[in-house]
Amino acid sequence: VQLQASGGGLVQAGRSLRLSCAASGRTFNSYAMGWFRQAPGKEREFVSSINWWSGATTYSVNYAESVKGRFTISRDNAKRTVYLQMNSLKPEDTAIYYCSAGPWTASTERDYNYWGQGTQVTVSS
Secondary structure, eight states: OOEEEEOOEEEETTOOEEEEEEEOSTTGGGOEEEEEEEOTTSOOEEEEEEOOOOSOSSOOEEEOTTTTTTEEEEEETTTTEEEEEEOSOOGGGOEEEEEEEESSOOSSGGGOOEEOOOEEEEEEO
16 A cells, blocks of 8 residues: 655644545555654654444544544545544644554554655644
8 A cells, every 4th residue: 555645734823734645555445544743853643543444334533632623534435545634723733744554543653554755734823
């Protein structure tokens, strides 16, 4: 699976951005997808995850406490794309955002096998 993240940019605090992660390969539906971020001088941290398509009407999603209520993860299997809608952005959300794919939803990097190249998000105060 190859992943291509996009949608980053420079925004003012309080505004919104939507990140996209397009995946190649026909097995996209069977992968759980995650978003991580890495701020300057800090380790990469978990942001959100969404499980693989199981046929259910809803997906299981998880969020870091720092983004709960502001960020929303979703996926469009027909487009092989996962999204991260980021609202009420704060300067502390500034980071490079990475999408990832793995066999199950998790909040640790080692549980994901594939990674995108990252997209920069900068939030000014």
